[in-house]
Amino acid sequence: MCGIIGYIGERNIIDVLLNGLTHLEYRGYDSAGVALFDNDKVVVIRSEGKLTNLIDKVKGKRFTGSVGIGHTRWATHGKPSNNNAHPHKAGDVVVVHNGIIENYLSLKKELIKKGHKFDSDTDTEIIAHLIEDYMLQGMDFLKGVKKALNRIDGSYALGIICEREPEMLIAARNESPLIVGVGKNEGFIASDIPALLPYTRDMIFLEDGDLAVITKERVEISNQDKDIKRKLVNISWNQLMAEKGGFKHFMLKEIFEQPRAVTDTIRGRLNKENGKVTFEDFPLSRGEIKKLSNIYIIACGTSYHAALVGKFIIESLARIPVMVDIASEFRYRDPIFSKNSLMIGISQSGETADTLGAIRETKKRGIKLLSITNVVNSSIARESDGVIYTYAGPEISVASTKAFSTQITVLLLIALFLAYHRTGFSDSFYMDIIKEFVKAPHFMETILKDVASIEKIARKYVNKKDFLYLGRGILFPIALEGALKLKELSYVHAEGYPAGEMKHGPIALIDEEMPVVILAPKGYLYEKIWSNIKEIQTRDGKLIAVAFEDDHNIDEVADDVIKVPKTIWPLMPLVFTLPLQLLAYYIADFKGTDVDQPRNLAKSVTVE
Ligand code: AGP
Numbered sequence: 323m324c325g326i327i328g329y330i331g332e333r334n335i336i337d338v339l340l341n342g343l344t345h346l347e348y349r350g351y352d353s354a355g356v357a358l359f360d361n362d363k364v365v366v367i368r369s370e371g372k373l374t375n376l377i378d379k380v381k382g383k384r385f386t387g388s389v390g391i392g393h394t395r396w397a398t399h400g401k402p403s404n405n406n407a408h409p410h411k412a413g414d415v416v417v418v419h420n421g422i423i424e425n426y427l428s429l430k431k432e433l434i435k436k437g438h439k440f441d442s443d444t445d446t447e448i449i450a451h452l453i454e455d456y457m458l459q460g461m462d463f464l465k466g467v468k469k470a471l472n473r474i475d476g477s478y479a480l481g482i483i484c485e486r487e488p489e490m491l492i493a494a495r496n497e498s499p500l501i502v503g504v505g506k507n508e509g510f511i512a513s514d515i516p517a518l519l520p521y522t523r524d525m526i527f528l529e530d531g532d533l534a535v536i537t538k539e540r541v542e543i544s545n546q547d548k549d550i551k552r553k554l555v556n557i558s559w560n561q562l563m564a565e566k567g568g569f570k571h572f573m574l575k576e577i578f579e580q581p582r583a584v585t586d587t588i589r590g591r592l593n594k595e596n597g598k599v600t601f602e603d604f605p606l607s608r609g610e611i612k613k614l615s616n617i618y619i620i621a622c623g624t625s626y627h628a629a630l631v632g633k634f635i636i637e638s639l640a641r642i643p644v645m646v647d648i649a650s651e652f653r654y655r656d657p658i659f660s661k662n663s664l665m666i667g668i669s670q671s672g673e674t675a676d677t678l679g680a681i682r683e684t685k686k687r688g689i690k691l692l693s694i695t696n697v698v699n700s701s702i703a704r705e706s707d708g709v710i711y712t713y714a715g716p717e718i719s720v721a722s723t724k725a726f727s728t729q730i731t732v733l734l735l736i737a738l739f740l741a742y743h744r745t746g747f748s749d750s751f752y753m754d755i756i757k758e759f760v761k762a763p764h765f766m767e768t769i770l771k772d773v774a775s776i777e778k779i780a781r782k783y784v785n786k787k788d789f790l791y792l793g794r795g796i797l798f799p800i801a802l803e804g805a806l807k808l809k810e811l812s813y814v815h816a817e818g819y820p821a822g823e824m825k826h827g828p829i830a831l832i833d834e835e836m837p838v839v840i841l842a843p844k845g846y847l848y849e850k851i852w853s854n855i856k857e858i859q860t861r862d863g864k865l866i867a868v869a870f871e872d873d874h875n876i877d878e879v880a881d882d883v884i885k886v887p888k889t890i891w892p893l894m895p896l897v898f899t900l901p902l903q904l905l906a907y908y909i910a911d912f913k914g915t916d917v918d919q920p921r922n923l924a925k926s927v928t929v930e
Contacts, residue, residue: 323715324408324420325349326500327517328391328481330491330536331508336385338510339392340377342517347373348565348718349420349513350396352698353407356380357416357483359387364416364485368407388538389491391481391511393418396716397698399426400443410442412450414457414485415466419446420513421477421498422713424590429473449474453482463487464535467494468547471533476589481511491536495528497585502526502534502541504554509536515557516564523557571917573719573811577903578770581763583724584896586713587731588760592738597756599739605690605708606664611743613662616643618689620652620680621668622927624722624806625729629668630799631895632733639752639892640740650676653683666736667693670717670725671926672700681705694732696725710736719918720925721811723903726803727766730895734759737892755892762896765887769900776901779866779882780908783837789814790828790863791902792821793841794850800895801841804902810920811910821854832863839866839905840880841898844873846891855879868901 325346329338339356347354354376355368365385369376373394393408399422400406408418423429426445429452434440438451449470456466463484477497484490493500493511503510503518503525511534512518518525528534529552531545543550559568569575592599606614617636619629626648633644647657649667653676665684669677672695681702685691693706696714703709712728738759741752783789789808793801802818809816819828821840832838838858842851858865859879867880870888877883884901910917 323349323396325394325513325517326391326418326420326479326481326511327393327513328418328483328491328493328511329508330389330489331505331538332388333508333521335388335390336380336383338521339390340373340380341520342510342512343373343376343392343394345516345565346394346513348716350394350716352395352397352402353404354392354394355407355409356390356392357409357411357418358385358390359488360385362488364411364414364483366409366411366416368404368409370402370404370407387488389483389488391416391418391483391491398422398711398713399445401699406442406444408444408446410444410447410450412438412447413454415450415453415463416483417446417450417453418481419449420479421496422586422589423448423474423478424476425474445476449478449480463490464492467492468533477586479513489537493528493534493536495532496530500528502528502536504541507538509538509541511536514564514567515559516561519557519559519561519564525555525557526552527555528552570911571719571907573721573723573907573917576717576719576724577900577907579715580724580727580900581766581770583712583714583728584731584766585763587728588735589713591735592756592759594756594760597738597753598742599735601708601710601735601739603708603710604739605692605706608743610662611740614642614664614740615660615662616645617664617666618657618659618684619644619646619666619668620649620677622649622674622676624726624803625668625670625677627799627803627806628726628729628733629666630802631730631796632666632736634796635734635737635892636740639737639755640744642740642744647680649674649680653680659684659687659689663689665689665691667691667702667706668695668729669693669700669702670696670712670714670722670729672697672702673926673928674702675928678702678705694729696728717925720920720923721807721917727896727899731762734892755890758890758893761889762893765889765893765897766900768887769897773904776884776904777908779884780905781912782882783864783866784909784912786835786837787815788831788836789816790831790836790838791816791818792824792838792854793818793898794821794847796891796894797841797843797898800898800902801839803899804839804906807903807906808909810923811906811917812913812915813921814909821851824854824857829857829861832858832861834862834864837864837866839868839902842867842869842873842876843894843898844870846894866905868898
């Protein structure tokens with residue numbers, strides 16, 4: 323997730339670009355840059371690190387032109403650095419981009435053969451070169467852009483300018499947000515509404531496949547080469563509402579971002595046709611994968627719960643034993659490693675001291691380390707032999723939501739990858755998983771369409787003092803995660819338990835005051851869960867069940883039921899997590915706690 327801004331008009335252009343980037347910094351902050359006209363030439367200024375570094379670089383400078391673009395980056399391809407910062411320039415063409423170009427490697431090879439020289443490791447730079455290449459063949463700027471867009475696969479929101487066209491700003495969108503702001507004799511583009519609110523409230527929301535040509539006088543939009551009219555919307559939000567995308571809290575916004583985050587994390591890595599998974603940076607060779615005898619996964623908090631899901635999936639699909647440990651415990655044990663082990667460290671921030679410490683312990687023993695993290699070039703990423711990034715985008719709320727879903731997504735990709743290399747895909751079961759896997763974002767969207775029913779349940783239980791969360795098998799870690807979310811957000815005591823363990827102790831807690839959230843997917847250990855349900859009912863416990871949409875029996879026995887789309891077991895964690903995140907969110911909101919920054923917690927725990 324990055325932020326892009328663009329302007330054409332008579333205002334002080336550098337102020338518009340920097341002000342816009344300030345409002346977009348929440349989308350990424352590892353480097354930033356601007357490109358704007360000055361005396362008929364395009365000047366590109368970029369800086370690694372926070373936006374303030376760029377602001378310091380341009381302080382006191384004045385520019386004569388009336389068109390420019392800017393970018394604040396959240397690295398995906400290529401670590402944060404000056405060269406990888408946007409805008410990217412090739413010949414006369416300058417581009418800022420938010421998204422992921424899936425076929426950039428093959429296009430890059432093709433362009434290098436033709437003599438193009440690349441300055442960065444980004445996927446974005448190929449777009450500038452591709453347009454330049456078509457212009458070198460004699461096309462004008464607009465034709466060159468259209469031709470280039472036909473060649474690229476993936477997601478993009480683009481702002482493009484050209485030294486030969488000082489009165490034109492081009493914008494294009496596919497699966498990444500992009501808005502055009504309309505003013506009097508001026509036009510804007512931005513990834514999000516807040517960047518434009520100081521200047522205009524009249525906005526056009528581009529749709530997939532749209533290409534907008536913006537001049538001072540007009541905005542012309544086409545899609546598939548056909549001219550098209552899009553509605554001009556007047557935005558009434560205030561600035562703060564706009565930064566949260568109209569949601570009350572960042573957490574709620576991030577919960578709603580999960581379908582997009584999971585899609586981005588799968589994108590370019592999973593071939594839906596043959597089931598093949600590819601990673602840019604996997605630390606083991608094919609031979610080493612074949613010999614792999616066991617995997618250790620370490621993490622903390624929510625990331626630890628993702629690791630527990632990973633154990634289930636990897637053991638079951640790839641048939642490799644997996645041991646999962648809490649990082650702070652692992653580093654003070656004396657674990658036994660075999661020569662052919664792989665260590666996986668999971669951390670949203672990539673900076674958690676306990677995880678970092680455990681990783682360093684393992685490295686001393688000569689074990690290969692793979693990290694799963696959301697932050698490019700974070701400490702954990704730098705110390706690993708290989709990294710797989712989750713493309714969740716910056717997670718601002720302290721309570722982790724979209725990072726969790728994308729971690730599970732990566733673990734499922736790893737399981738499929740290992741299974742492919744060790745067993746091949748002879749079994750149609752694997753292809754069935756892949757077919758269902760690509761539907762996961764859609765399942766999530768279905769749940770998000772009816773949050774009102776979950777809000778209603780939250781209101782009913784808001785004054786309860788203790789909660790029990792129960793799940794079995796692959797949903798036991800989800801019960802743990804549901805309980806953690808409730809604890810950290812609402813300061814209500816909650817415990818996650820494997821449902822089968824209830825009779826070994828926690829059953830003593832159950833009475834009419836105790837709500838039990840039970841994860842009950844029909845067709846998966848259902849008879850066992852049903853026995854737990856009966857045991858809770860007999861003791862007057864209040865039952866909140868999360869069940870499949872076609873399960874009507876559960877309506878008869880549970881006090882409240884949250885229905886989710888039916889899916890197969892490897893995908894259940896992605897589907898069952900959302901209702902629990904929402905339940906915790908609404909309970910906390912009704913209680914009036916500080917949802918985005920709960921007491922005593924920090925987003926990144928960099929102390930032991
Ligand atoms: C989750 O909601 C928490 N805020 C916390 O448990 C978090 O997952 C943990 O501190 C690990 O963080 P990391 O993923 O950045 O390493």
